[in-house]
Amino acid sequence: MxxxxxxxxxxxxxxxxxxxxxxxxxxxxxxxxxxxxxxxxxxxxxxxxxxxxxxxxxxxxxxxxxxxxxxxxxxxxxxxxxxxxxxxxxxxxxxxxxxxxxxxxxxxxxxxxxxxxxxxxxxxxxxxxxxxxxxxxxxxxxxxxxxxxxxxxxxxxxxxxxxxxxxxxxxxxxxxxxxxxxxxxxxxxxxxxxxxxxxxxxxxxxxxxxxxLQATPDDVDIDKVKSALESLEEVQDTHDTHLWTLDGNYNILSVHLVINNNMRLSELAELRMKVNKKLKSYHIDHITIQFEVPGELCELEKH
Structure with a gap:
């Protein structure tokens, strides 16, 4: 999208x-x-x-x-x-x-x-x-x-x-x-x-x-977005979710998804499609996803 x-x-x-x-x-x-x-x-x-x-x-x-x-x-x-x-x-x-x-x-x-x-x-x-x-x-x-x-x-x-x-x-x-x-x-x-x-x-x-100040946009509920993502079976956890808007209409999401260890790239591509589909109704125009495996310590969590 x-x-x-x-x-x-x-x-x-x-x-x-x-x-x-x-x-x-x-x-x-x-x-x-x-x-x-x-x-x-x-x-x-x-x-x-x-x-x-x-x-x-x-x-x-x-x-x-x-x-x-x-x-x-x-x-x-x-x-x-x-x-x-x-x-x-x-x-x-x-x-x-x-x-x-x-x-x-x-x-x-x-x-x-x-x-x-x-x-x-x-x-x-x-x-x-x-x-x-x-x-x-x-x-x-x-x-x-x-x-x-x-x-x-x-x-x-x-x-x-x-x-x-x-x-x-x-x-x-x-x-x-x-x-x-x-x-x-x-x-x-x-x-x-x-x-x-x-x-x-x-x-x-x-x-x-x-x-x-990059507040989350009024027309998207960030908790709902998180739970929508976590409801996908491949996704174990989400963190580092950022949601902001460029001008009040064009909304951007960036998120880290924790997934099962052994997913292939082709499966990841499929999962990305699923995520896009899942979030279609949420008025998000641009999504950036970072995939992680469980137990991988996310750089940002250490701080």
Whole structure:
């Protein structure tokens, strides 16, 4: 089951093309709109718009990096990166989470003083910006829905849908402020949006750190894998089992199997097939096995 990269390239160029062209459109829509937002937030004196702008900036980065990585991480392995380029994807998620954490903290520190003495905001300007935001993001979501579904693209779509929700909040707030003089609505909205961004960025950061620190992936239970291996009659024992993930999707297992003394190479090959078959349902993409005979003191056990 361990995929070898050289034959995988031919057949998926077309759908990558549609993915990246969709992501490109979404990226430029988002980028240009983020710039409009920052300017608009300053002119309308609205923290809520600024916090939405930060959210959008994060998404622009996420889309941009997934555009870059969608092509980059497809490259096979190289001498320098023997595992391939899949780790570049969590790397961009790491950078993105840090941007969002910093941005949301900035908004929170700016918004709290405004709760105490709210400043007047241009509610009409906010209304127009919110409508534009819903339109732009809606357009980007619509564009992405047409394409093939890659994990990247789904993630980006969810980001954009979240943005639409942020804009709906701003829209409602600005309509209320048009009729009622309640400028405190603005910092309240911006705090809600910022806390939401902070919480999500924090969750992402945790996941990404798990990947970098080589924690076992969430979708595979290492004890179940061990007992599945030990249930094979040829396998007496397993140890030194390592299970980690390259990018949250591509999982790798390395394991030492203790087997009967007198197995031939051909039988070992058969056993390897059995192991692969046994673990097929466990979402493991790459398996490395070291065979040992009973009583052979594994190097690693001595330490």
């Amino acid at each position: 361990s995929h070898h990269h050289h034959h995988e390239h031919g057949h998926d160029h077309t759908h990558h093309h549609s993915i990246s062209s969709n992501l490109k459109v979404a990226f430029f829509l988002n980028l240009s709109f983020t710039i409009i937002e920052f300017i608009g937030g300053i002119f309308t004196n609205s923290m809520a718009i600024l916090s939405d702008a930060i959210h959008d900036l994060g998404d622009t980065f996420a889309i941009g990096s997934s555009l870059f990585l969608e092509n980059y991480s497809q490259k096979g392995r190289s001498k320098k990166f023997s595992f391939g380029y899949k780790r570049f994807s969590p790397l961009s998620a790491l950078i993105n989470s840090v941007i969002l954490l910093a941005g949301s903290l900035f908004i929170i520190t700016e918004a709290i003083p405004r709760l105490l003495n709210p400043e007047t905001v241009d509610a009409r300007g906010m209304l127009y910006l919110a409508l534009a935001g819903i339109f732009f993001n809606g357009l980007a979501v619509f564009r992405l829905r047409k394409g093939e579904n890659s994990i990247n693209q789904r993630a980006v779509m969810l980001h954009l849908l979240e943005d639409v929700l942020g804009w709906v909040a701003v829209l409602v707030g600005s309509i209320v402020m048009l009729f009622v003089n309640l400028p405190i609505i603005d910092p309240i909205l911006s705090l809600l949006i910022a806390v939401y961004i902070f919480w999500n960025a924090f969750k992402n950061l945790r996941q990404v750190m798990h990947i970098f």
